[in-house]
Amino acid sequence: MDEITALAKRRGFIFQSSEIYGGIGGFFDYGPLGSILKRNVKDAWWREIVELRDDVVGFDSSIIMHPSTWIASGHVANFSDKYVDCKNCKHRFRADHLPSLERCPDCGMRDALTEPRNFNLMMQTNVGPMEDSASRAYLRPETAQGMFVNFKNIYQSARKKPPFGIAQIGKSFRNEITPGNFTFRVREFEQAELEFFVPDDGNDLAWYEQWVHARKKWYGDYGVRQDRLRFHELTSQERPHYAKVGTDVEYLFPWGWGELESIAHRGTYDLDAHMQLSGKDLTYFDEASKSKYTPILIESSAGMDRTALTMLVDAYQSETIAGEASGKETTRVVLRFHPKIAPVQVGIFPLARNKPELVERARQIERGLRPHFRTQYDEGNVGQLYRRQDEIGTPKCIMVDYESLQDGTVTVRDRDSMRQDRVDAARLRTYLAERL
Ligand code: ATP
Secondary structure (H helix, E strand, O other), rough: OHHHHHHHHHHOOOOEHHHHOOOOOOEEEEEEHHHHHHOOOOOHHHHHHHHHHHEEEEEEOOEOOOOOOHHHHHHHOEEEEEEEEEOOOEEEEEHHHOOOEEEOOOOOOOOEEEOOOEEEEEEEOOOOOOOOOHHHEEEOOOOHHHHOHOOOOOOOOOOOOOOOOEEEEEEEEEEOOOOOOOOOOOOOOEEEEEEEEEOOOOHHHHHHHHHHHHHHHHHHHHHHHHHHHHEEOOOOOOOOOOOOEEEEEEEOOOOOEEEEEEEEEEEEEHHHHHHHOOOOOOOOOEEOEEEOOOOOOEEEEEHHHHHHHHHHHEEEEEEEEEOOOOEOOOOOOOOOOOOOOOOOOEEEOOOOOHHHHHHHHHHHHHHHHHHOOOEOOOOOHHHHHHHHHHHHOOOEEEEEOOOHHHEEEEEEEEEEOOOOEEEEEEEHHHHHHHHH
């Protein structure tokens, strides 16, 4: 993990937030490559869940909502973790993350930990010019509630009838007691959530299974290694009382298994809770049967930062190879990203940076490919160029050499096999499209 964290900083994937001031725990910034990586992950999710289906609509709700939202959802009363403080070293820990409460895990002092106390994870702010309890509001700890409270607005305006879903990607905030493991547990993160509403006609479990299957396929389609991914079906003790069934999607990180997503059958719990507190009707009125009912909810909630981290960790490989130029054994660090996830898809370089004809030809090829692929022009020492592109996970690299000026062909190097093909520059677009 240290190697990956160092690479993420060196190559511009992820930086600690406000680093020049010593950083702030649980917040990170995505650099030039990291921001594209995360965007690609979100786009891949949105494409699959919203664009390629005619039974899911997109949505984008505000981060701050009416405070009653969080009373109805149960977050004000229950969204808390238990923490303990060490009376000796003053460090704070999540009680359920400690193997035992006998000894402080940091300073080792016996009987120094306080009794577990509740800590609400919602971040607070004030809305308007007064800073009193009447103006108190929360930064949402999940995006889902925006979709529940708008259920009626959405189905009426989009003219949708259950079974149908609402999806959104957006920021959520949780004042985690112990953020850590790089971007795995942070205090500001993005979630991609799907709320799929189905009629109570006996097919609810089949819909749930369908979504578990769809999500399994998605991770596979983007190349996440199957032996590091598991779908853990929750026991009745592990899932909330209102959930009929639930599955956690987990990835084997260097520190162990960690949750990426949770898929759950939530019954009518969420809509019922908002109807009760708001007094507003959030049932679905079925024109055909002239009757109304509260739809059952199947939810999939995935963390985009955790998924982007998974893509990074899963792609990372350090291997010993024979050097491409020297033939000597060398270590190669490579990110084997799926081509759709890779921040740069095609790198283009001239063989020599001091030969204007080569530079001009390479730049011209790069300009031609730019509207169709994520490209990057670079120049310098050939070995270092490949090394750099391997480290950022670029699947294909194009080298323009003297032969290119004579016969119009270029060398295309494949990241994974390191094989080099000679390709007619006029055919590059088709050649790359077939492989990316
Ligand atoms: P955990 O048990 O790891 O705290 P959770 O069960 O509270 O997670 P959910 O409430 O189910 O998480 O949230 C859905 C998804 O949102 C998680 O699967 C995860 O990918 C993401 N997520 C939740 N909390 C965080 C966080 N602090 N940092 C990054 N992502 C998070």
